[in-house]
Amino acid sequence: MASHISDANEAIQASGESTFEKAKKKAQEQIDHLFNVSLDIAVTGETGAGKSSFINAFRGEENAATGVRETTTEPTPYQHPKLPNVKLWDLPGIGSPNFKAKTYVKKMDFKKYDFFLIISATRFKENDLMLAEEIQKAKKKFYFIRSKIDIDIRAEEEKKTFNREETLSEIREDCQRNLKDLGNPPVFLISSRNLSEFDFEELVSTLTSELPEHKQFALLQSAPVTSVAMLEEKVVMFKKVIWAAAILSGGIAAVPVPGLSFACDTAMVMSFFTRCYHTFSLDDRSLEKLSERVNKPELKSLKKAPLLKELAEASVLRMGGSAVGEFLCSLVPVAGNVAAGVISFSMTRGLLENGLSVLADEGRKVLREAGLE
Ligand SMILES: Nc1nc2c(ncn2[C@@H]2O[C@H](COP(=O)(O)OP(=O)(O)OP(=O)(O)O)[C@@H](O)[C@H]2O)c(=O)[nH]1
Ligand SMILES: [Mg+2]
Structure with a gap:
């Protein structure tokens, strides 16, 4: 006793x-x-930006169709294969002809997401900024992802003057220039072909540090x-x-x-x-x-x-x-x-x-x- x-x-x-x-x-x-904690991650951006590819890479499964023309106008949830309470939501881009900013926010039901990932394969455009502002109004957080970095690197590699770090800084700065009005949010450079490269881990660390404690468990467990x-x-x-x-x-x-x-x-x-x-x-x-x-x-x-x-x-x-x-x-x-x-x-x-x-x-x-x- x-x-x-x-x-x-x-x-x-x-x-x-x-x-x-x-x-x-x-x-x-x-x-x-x-x-048991649930996590709902909204992934948005223009058609072809790489939303589906990112969702697949994060989940380690190939369920979200990639490389196809926009087919859905509804948010589509993709469950994490091992953590059913973690969902990545594929949100159609705000720029598609079927959507206008105001109706978009309403239709996408912004309240239900823990945070937003805004993806662009080039520079962030007006639509991306407009979206960020709407997300801010809904008191939610957003993070910018510049996708397909492997393609940029491959193209630059062929040049004699290639310097990987410089190329990455240039891409980052170029993206940030367009986001100045939002107070210089960070931009995460990512290749969905290989999340081990570039800024994916940085993104996970940032998300983890900014999420409430109970949500951190869900994110860290689900991250590849x-x-x-x-x-x-x-x-x-x-x-x-x-x-x-x-x-x-x-x-x-x-x-x-x-x-x-x-x-x-x-x-x-x-x-x-x-x-x-x-x-x-x-x-x-x-x-x-x-x-x-x-x-x-x-x-x-x-x-x-x-x-x-x-x-x-x-x-x-x-x-x-x-x-x-x-x-x-x-x-x-x-x-x-x-x-x-x-x-x-x-x-x-x-x-x-x-x-x-x-x-x-x-x-x-x-x-x-x-x-x-
Ligand atoms: N090399 C490379 N290709 C990528 C990457 N991400 C996406 N792609 C390719 O880019 C094309 C478009 O990617 P998707 O993931 O389908 O883009 P999306 O944003 O879901 O497009 P919609 O569903 O039309 O809105 C596909 O052919 C992908 O294979 C990447 O990180 N690297
Ligand atoms: Mg898609």
């Missing part, structure tokens, strides 16, 4: 709250945010793993909520019952790991896509860490059976007590930390093999 009390104290301390009840409430809130730096951001995010997952995993949530099967507490732990697994793009489908993208077939057959195998199987079986429970036990720092069925807060936390670190290492290995360090 004494150790149970000190264990509860440890949980309270980890939460930064004053009582166990408050700690548990905050833990529930954090985990709800991690698992474009480099080790991006992976590390995700790892940090999960680390921050380990204490909450540990509290909710049981253990000390109730007075521990000797003999209670450890499997009873695995649901939260498993869904935490499964989240990390998908967010780090370690699932077979993501590995396959990555291997195609970087043209390295060997990525598909990387030898997997045992935890990863367990997760791959568990995600097929939904919630794994006792094999998963046993496997999780092997991750518990002091496995001895597990036999007695008493899983303490600090043990659960240790287990979550170990599992996260296994998955993070796996992610780093994949990125190294893919040449995306």
Whole structure:
């Protein structure tokens, strides 16, 4: 009992709250945010600017038709393949003949989006500025994306005087000149052919820092793993909520019952790991896509860490059976007590930390093999 009390104290301390009840409430809130928060990203810009291509690249799926003439006049939502609560909305450009600015705002229902991405493949034009002003009036944030940078770079590369950094600065400055009236907002240079290049990560960092905390979880989880730096951001995010997952995993949530099967507490732990697994793009489908993208077939057959195998199987079986429970036990720092069925807060936390670190290492290995360090 004494150790149970000190264990509860440890949980309270980890939460930064004053009582166990408050700690548990905050833990529930954090985990709800991690698992359930929705995010609605509006993507707009002229026909052909690259909206659909960006949406596809962000989601890692090719559902939005690209290179076709404008076909829809309604906002079209594209769900994130792993996070159903995250949607990217393809908004037809304001400049198309079917739309006029005033009706546009109304028709597009600006209220429902968390922020807007305004895309242009050239300079930002009057329509883009008009749109930004309307977004501002609706008290929403907007971010400018200059797309198809790979095409600009390729064209410049052929010149003798080519200097990559200079070319990029020129594009940026050229875009910014047209946005002066809006108070010089930043312009993010992006190639949807390869989000690992140019300013995509900068864009994600900026969005993350400007979103409310609970929305940050959704954005960071849904953002594609474009480099080790991006992976590390995700790892940090999960680390921050380990204490909450540990509290909710049981253990000390109730007075521990000797003999209670450890499997009873695995649901939260498993869904935490499964989240990390998908967010780090370690699932077979993501590995396959990555291997195609970087043209390295060997990525598909990387030898997997045992935890990863367990997760791959568990995600097929939904919630794994006792094999998963046993496997999780092997991750518990002091496995001895597990036999007695008493899983303490600090043990659960240790287990979550170990599992996260296994998955993070796996992610780093994949990125190294893919040449995306
Ligand atoms: N090289 C390169 N091509 C791109 C990029 N983004 C888009 N494209 C190409 O540009 C064309 C138009 O892109 P879309 O994504 O269809 O443009 P959109 O804004 O959705 O166009 P609408 O649906 O007509 O409004 C397509 O042929 C894309 O393949 C990019 O970053 N790099
Ligand atoms: Mg499109």
